[in-house]
Amino acid sequence: MLYHFVLLMTVLACGLAVNERAQAHPHVWVTMAEELLYAPDGSVTGVRNAWTFDDMFSAYATQGLPQKTKGQFTRDELQSLAKVNVESLKEYAYFTYARIDGKRHRDAFTDPIDYYLDYDPKETVLTLHFTLPFKTPVKAKDLQVEIYDPEFFIDFGFAEKDPVRLVGAPTPCTFSMQKPNDGNFPSSLRLDQAFQTSEANAGMGANFANKISVTCP
Amino acid sequence: MKCGAEAAFARRIALAVIIIAVALAAGAAPSAFAQATPFGAPRPPEATGLTGWILAQQSHFYRALSGLVRAAKTDGSAFWGLIGISFSYGIFHAAGPGHGKAVISSYLVANEETWRRGIVLSFASALLQAVTAVVIVGIAAVLLGATAKMMGDTVRVIEIVSYALIVLLGARLFWVKGRGFLRTLHEVRSEAEAHGRADHDHHAHAHDRKVAHRNHCGHDDAHARGLACDHSHAHDHHHDEEDEDVLPWGHAHGPEPEELAGPGGWHRGLSAIVAVGLRPCSGAIIVLVFALAQGLFLAGVASTFVMGLGTAITVAAIATLAVAARAAAKRVASRRAGYGTLAMRGIEVGAAVLVMAFGGLLLTGYMVSERMGMF
Numbered sequence: 001m002l003y004h005f006v007l008l009m010t011v012l013a014c015g016l017a018v019n020e021r022a023q024a025h026p027h028v029w030v031t032m033a034e035e036l037l038y039a040p041d042g043s044v045t046g047v048r049n050a051w052t053f054d055d056m057f058s059a060y061a062t063q064g065l066p067q068k069t070k071g072q073f074t075r076d077e078l079q080s081l082a083k084v085n086v087e088s089l090k091e092y093a094y095f096t097y098a099r100i101d102g103k104r105h106r107d108a109f110t111d112p113i114d115y116y117l118d119y120d121p122k123e124t125v126l127t128l129h130f131t132l133p134f135k136t137p138v139k140a141k142d143l144q145v146e147i148y149d150p151e152f153f154i155d156f157g158f159a160e161k162d163p164v165r166l167v168g169a170p171t172p173c174t175f176s177m178q179k180p181n182d183g184n185f186p187s188s189l190r191l192d193q194a195f196q197t198s199e200a201n202a203g204m205g206a207n208f209a210n211k212i213s214v215t216c217p
Numbered sequence: 218m219k220c221g222a223e224a225a226f227a228r229r230i231a232l233a234v235i236i237i238a239v240a241l242a243a244g245a246a247p248s249a250f251a252q253a254t255p256f257g258a259p260r261p262p263e264a265t266g267l268t269g270w271i272l273a274q275q276s277h278f279y280r281a282l283s284g285l286v287r288a289a290k291t292d293g294s295a296f297w298g299l300i301g302i303s304f305s306y307g308i309f310h311a312a313g314p315g316h317g318k319a320v321i322s323s324y325l326v327a328n329e330e331t332w333r334r335g336i337v338l339s340f341a342s343a344l345l346q347a348v349t350a351v352v353i354v355g356i357a358a359v360l361l362g363a364t365a366k367m368m369g370d371t372v373r374v375i376e377i378v379s380y381a382l383i384v385l386l387g388a389r390l391f392w393v394k395g396r397g398f399l400r401t402l403h404e405v406r407s408e409a410e411a412h413g414r415a416d417h418d419h420h421a422h423a424h425d426r427k428v429a430h431r432n433h434c435g436h437d438d439a440h441a442r443g444l445a446c447d448h449s450h451a452h453d454h455h456h457d458e459e460d461e462d463v464l465p466w467g468h469a470h471g472p473e474p475e476e477l478a479g480p481g482g483w484h485r486g487l488s489a490i491v492a493v494g495l496r497p498c499s500g501a502i503i504v505l506v507f508a509l510a511q512g513l514f515l516a517g518v519a520s521t522f523v524m525g526l527g528t529a530i531t532v533a534a535i536a537t538l539a540v541a542a543r544a545a546a547k548r549v550a551s552r553r554a555g556y557g558t559l560a561m562r563g564i565e566v567g568a569a570v571l572v573m574a575f576g577g578l579l580l581t582g583y584m585v586s587e588r589m590g591m592f
Contacts, residue, residue, distance in 0.1 A: 059506060
């Protein structure tokens with residue numbers, strides 16, 4: 001009887017816990033196209049992001065913004081919103097994480113430059129463009145850039161067409177992408193199995209979401 | 218002998234309570250980690266199996282909403298599709314964070330509420346959530362033409378108020394339940410001392426304390442009277458010392474319907490409803506604004522209320538589970554007179570602490586239930 005009691009209470013607790021644990025429920029979907037920018041000397045100077053939001057969030061984000069032509073927004077009309085966006089993104093480290101030669105870098109980027117928003121009147125979606133310069137240009141054999149929201153309020157996914165480009169990279173450099181695989185929707189829920197393991201192991205065989213790996217021999 | 222067995226029982230109950238606390242802490246932890254290390258390391262929690270499936274469903278329904286709102290512009294029958302999907306979305310969405318499942322469940326456990334009251338609380342708070350969403354978007358976007366940032370800021374203020382109310386609610390429960398626990402502890406001790414004296418006759422030093430509590434429970438007949446003694450006394454204390462609006466915790470059989478309808482009846486849960494339901498669901502706000510942009514604000518309003526209905530069903534189901542678990546615990550506990558009651562008081566205190574903890578974590582941002590995007 002006592003065991004029943006313990007069992008029931010545990011079930012209750014787990015019920016509550018699972019529900020708080022299932023914290024991931026995005027309200028924003030981002031389709032991203034990423035460019036890694038190279039300097040002539042072969043170092044990576046920054047990451048240029050183009051994030052397209054889903055139509056509902058785009059409608060929400062543009063609510064109340066002044067517009068000359070209904071159903072359209074010019075870049076100027078959207079500039080103040082773009083500013084708010086990139087400033088707010090700072091708090092979340094731009095959801096962009098770099099690992100250089102296997103080593104995680106904290107604050108690898110400076111504040112974004114060249115940011116603006118585009119509105120596609122046909123698809124009624126917004127695209128946020130911004131460039132994250134590396135604080136110091138990265139010359140590495142192995143560079144990884146990951147983009148995801150750890151709290152999963154934003155569901156990031158690569159664009160189908162040209163999701164990653166290396167701009168001005170030395171020819172021997174190659175890149176590979178790791179998408180959250182396994183076909184389960186929502187795809188970004190593929191997880192880092194190494195979450196609980198030590199930092200040293202974190203890069204080994206981990207199944208990271210939305211990872212770009214560039215190798216330059 | 219008897220004392221030893223009861224102490225062991227109490228230890229086991231304590232263990233169960235600890236297990237619950239740990240499980241809950243584990244549940245809240247991932248977001249806490251995410252907050253603590255803003256760089257790199259944290260990732261979304263593992264979402265496979267049932268949780269993953271629920272998440273997939275709710276994402277699927279949410280994404281379907283936009284197409285249906287668009288379709289409803291030209292095709293009237295799409296409206297019913299929108300309603301159906303909104304309902305399904307609400308059911309699955311509420312399985313995610315927020316919507317006060319944990320707070321409502323803990324509140325029900327702490328306050329020894331009935332399942333009926335749990336269901337009413339769930340529906341009322343979900344309804345309030347829908348109303349706040351419609352009011353915010355209705356006033357801000359429709360009347361004032363406010364931007365998303367302004368709406369986001371409004372929601373944030375409401376959020377802070379709501380979380381603070383949850384902390385207050387928990388603190389009040391803790392105060393009331395904590396005193397109840399201490400009182401029961403007192404009674405159980407004096408009862409145990411009575412036993413000790415009868416069994417071993419070497420507890421002379423306890424004499425003074427025992428006399429002080431003679432009025433609580435006659436020590437000679439304490440054993441024979443067992444739980445009944447404990448209960449009647451707890452009940453008396455309640456009426457002597459407690460607020461009118463708190464259930465007597467010594468009440469073994471749950472509140473009678475007359476009590477629920479009587480003074481301080483339904484409105485007693487109002488604080489919980491407001492604390493939990495004040496903060497609108499981000500999804501509902503986004504859908505409302507999207508519907509407004511499509512010139513179909515009323516369809517958005519309908520969708521929001523139907524979503525709330527779905528949410529209420531999920532929350533009510535979980536709340537009912539919590540009430541059932543508590544009732545089961547009580548059945549077990551009632552087999553051991555004093556210690557069983559003490560264990561129940563302990564569980565109530567624990568649940569009150571949880572309400573406070575949820576509120577505190579939400580208020581300080583260590584637990585994030587919703588975020589509106591990047592504003």
